[in-house]
Amino acid sequence: MTHTITLTPAQLEEFGRELDAIKEEVVADLGQDDVDYIRRIVKAQRAMEVAGRALLMVPPAWPVGTALLSVSKILDNMEIGHNIMHGQYEWTGDPALSGQTFEWDTACPGDQWRHSHNFTHHTFTNIVGMDRDIGYGILRMSEDQRWHPYYLGNPVYAFLLMVLFQYGVALHELETDRIRTGQISLADKREVLEAIWRKTRRQVLRDYVAFPALAGPFAPFVFTGTMTANLVRNIWSYAIIFCGHFPEGVQEFSIEQTRNETRGQWYYRQILGSANLTGGRLFHIMSGNLSHQIEHHLFPDIPARRYAEIAPRVREICERYGLPYNAGPLPTQFASVVRKIVRLALPSRGSAKPVAAPQSLAA
Amino acid sequence: MFTETSVGSPVRRRLLGLLAGPHGVDRYTELVDPMWTSEVRATVVRVCRSTPRSVTLWLRPNHPIAPLAGQYLTVSVEIDGRRHTRCYSPASRHRPDAEGLPLIELTVARHDGGVVSEYLYRAARAGMTLGLSGPAGDFVLPIPRPRRLLLIAGGSGITPVMAMVRTLQQERYDGRVAVLHYVRSLDDACYREQLATLPQVSVLHACTRGPGGDLQGHVDGGHLAAAMADPDAVYVCGPPALVEAVRRHYPDAVAESFAPAPLVIPGTPVGGRITFGRSRIDVDNDGRALLDQADSAGLTPASGCRMGICHTCTRRKVHGVVRNVTTGAISTGDDEAVQICVSVPVGDVEIDL
Numbered sequence: 001m002t003h004t005i006t007l008t009p010a011q012l013e014e015f016g017r018e019l020d021a022i023k024e025e026v027v028a029d030l031g032q033d034d035v036d037y038i039r040r041i042v043k044a045q046r047a048m049e050v051a052g053r054a055l056l057m058v059p060p061a062w063p064v065g066t067a068l069l070s071v072s073k074i075l076d077n078m079e080i081g082h083n084i085m086h087g088q089y090e091w092t093g094d095p096a097l098s099g100q101t102f103e104w105d106t107a108c109p110g111d112q113w114r115h116s117h118n119f120t121h122h123t124f125t126n127i128v129g130m131d132r133d134i135g136y137g138i139l140r141m142s143e144d145q146r147w148h149p150y151y152l153g154n155p156v157y158a159f160l161l162m163v164l165f166q167y168g169v170a171l172h173e174l175e176t177d178r179i180r181t182g183q184i185s186l187a188d189k190r191e192v193l194e195a196i197w198r199k200t201r202r203q204v205l206r207d208y209v210a211f212p213a214l215a216g217p218f219a220p221f222v223f224t225g226t227m228t229a230n231l232v233r234n235i236w237s238y239a240i241i242f243c244g245h246f247p248e249g250v251q252e253f254s255i256e257q258t259r260n261e262t263r264g265q266w267y268y269r270q271i272l273g274s275a276n277l278t279g280g281r282l283f284h285i286m287s288g289n290l291s292h293q294i295e296h297h298l299f300p301d302i303p304a305r306r307y308a309e310i311a312p313r314v315r316e317i318c319e320r321y322g323l324p325y326n327a328g329p330l331p332t333q334f335a336s337v338v339r340k341i342v343r344l345a346l347p348s349r350g351s352a353k354p355v356a357a358p359q360s361l362a363a
Numbered sequence: 364m365f366t367e368t369s370v371g372s373p374v375r376r377r378l379l380g381l382l383a384g385p386h387g388v389d390r391y392t393e394l395v396d397p398m399w400t401s402e403v404r405a406t407v408v409r410v411c412r413s414t415p416r417s418v419t420l421w422l423r424p425n426h427p428i429a430p431l432a433g434q435y436l437t438v439s440v441e442i443d444g445r446r447h448t449r450c451y452s453p454a455s456r457h458r459p460d461a462e463g464l465p466l467i468e469l470t471v472a473r474h475d476g477g478v479v480s481e482y483l484y485r486a487a488r489a490g491m492t493l494g495l496s497g498p499a500g501d502f503v504l505p506i507p508r509p510r511r512l513l514l515i516a517g518g519s520g521i522t523p524v525m526a527m528v529r530t531l532q533q534e535r536y537d538g539r540v541a542v543l544h545y546v547r548s549l550d551d552a553c554y555r556e557q558l559a560t561l562p563q564v565s566v567l568h569a570c571t572r573g574p575g576g577d578l579q580g581h582v583d584g585g586h587l588a589a590a591m592a593d594p595d596a597v598y599v600c601g602p603p604a605l606v607e608a609v610r611r612h613y614p615d616a617v618a619e620s621f622a623p624a625p626l627v628i629p630g631t632p633v634g635g636r637i638t639f640g641r642s643r644i645d646v647d648n649d650g651r652a653l654l655d656q657a658d659s660a661g662l663t664p665a666s667g668c669r670m671g672i673c674h675t676c677t678r679r680k681v682h683g684v685v686r687n688v689t690t691g692a693i694s695t696g697d698d699e700a701v702q703i704c705v706s707v708p709v710g711d712v713e714i715d716l
Contacts, residue, residue, distance in 0.1 A: 020689070027690040035444035043394050050391065087674035090700060091692075093439075093446030095402075096390060098700075099674055103385035119667035119675050199385075206381050214382075266670070300672055 016264030048072040056225040069229035078288025107170035126273030137177030154345035165234035244293040270297035276327035398425040427461035430498030432526035439494035456529035472519035502619035510538040513594035517601020541591035548573030638713040653703035671705035683712030
């Protein structure tokens with residue numbers, strides 16, 4: 001589905017200014033409430049983590065322990081880790097909330113995430129050939145990715161990635177796809193691999209050796225409980241993340257079209273390349289506010305709790321300028337993603353669908 | 364590390380570090396009690412507003428810190444979600460062993476429009492947590508102590524002087540000390556009562572704006588002679604103008620000077636110099652973003668999106684004022700992190716780069 005966008009360069013500039021104004025307002029308003037909020041979330045996450053790990057050592061409490069540890073990992077990775085590492089709380093000056101040094105409870109080293117996500121993904125969002133999040137180097141998620149018989153396994157790879165998402169994310173900066181095609185060699189990625197190994201080893205030792213050992217005879221309960229919690233976090237975060245850029249209607253872009261983008265054009269691409277999930281306040285927190293993927297892609301470095309309050313204004317601007325605002329409930333959006341994964345396992349019919357042009361077709 | 368002081372063997376420490384990874388033990392313990400951390404912090408135990416333009420705080424730190432009399436501490440306070448740091452010299456005496464975590468006494472003078480001083484004057488209360496680092500500073504008395512000591516203070520510069528006087532008293536110092544305190548008016552003179560009770564310390568107050576006091580107006584040779592003739596050592600702590608004036612009479616005076624952070628932001632672009640501290644390069648400010656000017660100077664700082672989104676280029680601004688061109692936010696404080704790709708200098712700036 002392609003949208004014909006009729007925005008003149010002047011309109012695009014005005015469009016950019018209106019969005020800039022929203023960011024300026026929010027930034028000027030940041031204060032004690034915002035920092036108190038994230039500290040409350042951090043406190044809740046740490047408390048659940050400690051309680052979850054402790055309860056797993058008491059076999060009858062296994063379901064509760066596993067549930068608490070699952071929620072704690074989800075909060076740590078999404079509402080806390082992803083958001084703090086984006087620099088959303090840099091303005092506080094609190095070293096515990098500093099994006100440059102924050103390390104999260106997952107195998108992916110923070111430094112590598114900061115590079116591949118904050119810089120690469122957010123700058124080159126949905127540009128085929130530049131945004132490696134399109135398919136993560138193992139899936140075909142866009143018709144603009146040339147089909148190959150390997151992709152017949154698309155649904156299988158997608159399922160495996162979901163179950164092993166923690167490690168899939170950890171290996172992202174290794175660029176295994178480029179190693180396979182011979183563009184780079186494994187030796188070029190030596191430091192990256194070492195860092196991944198160091199972080200992964202500590203995570204594995206902590207989750208699957210140290211804590212079970214502390215439980216003595218109840219070690220198997222701790223082991224299985226922790227593994228389940230990691231799996232729950234994997235599946236949940238995968239679902240939320242895949243609904244961010246892959247539901248039907250989200251657009252991709254080409255390198256040529258996005259050269260020398262103005263700010264207005266950058267905002268335009270971020271909106272068309274993202275999709276939201278509707279839900280209540282608790283859902284937004286559990287999704288790390290990635291349910292507001294559009295607002296997050298417009299303003300990655302303002303505290304995510306602010307996305308809900310600016311969403312109506314962003315939506316209104318989109319309506320006024322004739323842009324689509326892709327939003328839907330989780331089951332609907334995820335079903336659309338699954339259909340796409342299955343569909344793209346097969347070669348596309350006819351020529352590749354034209355990507356949305358960020359510039360006017362009129363004068 | 365907090366674990367070093369409270370947990371025994373290296374093996375246990377490493378195990379604890381592994382179990383508490385990747386955040387570290389501090390990030391759990393400080394949620395139970397903000398003082399349970401390896402970061403040095405202090406609880407405000409008592410507050411007293413003894414003059415209309417100052418507030419005195421007594422702090423109990425969570426780790427022993429033992430500033431020498433005259434040294435300063437860097438205090439951080441959170442105001443509306445943001446940490447601000449300022450340097451204050453304790454007025455309490457030097458406690459060598461600092462066992463039992465003795466209280467540290469700070470007196471903060473209100474600066475007109477000053478963010479931290481106004482906040483502390485208005486809102487400081489027992490139970491508040493402040494960050495601490497240091498001590499630092501060379502404004503300390505030599506050993507052996509000089510026999511005839513002249514201590515000159517301007518305004519809140521009385522605090523290191525009080526620390527020195529109290530320390531000397533503790534040491535049963537038998538030399539002569541003269542304190543010359545410059546204040547706007549006698550109502551603003553902190554520690555007036557305390558100084559009056561010290562038998563061997565002669566005190567003169569000079570009022571620069573109001574009537575009263577032993578002396579009138581700003582420092583001159585007459586004031587200095589009246590305070591003490593022929594001192595062995597002269598110490599002066601106060602605004603730059605006071606220090607300069609004293610040094611005209613006593614070139615060897617040991618001095619410490621302070622100035623409140625700049626508050627006036629010019630609306631139009633100004634010139635100035637940019638100092639890239641680590642690279643030891645200075646350039647003239649041409650008004651462009653710091654990253655662009657660094658590139659032109661031949662430096663290659665890490666960068667990413669170059670549009671203020673990804674925070675890859677964030678560096679420490681050691682000193683100066685910059686404006687963020689995407690949000691309009693102004694950063695004035697020392698040692699603040701700024702995104703150099705969208706930060707434009709306003710006047711002289713030093714960047715850790």
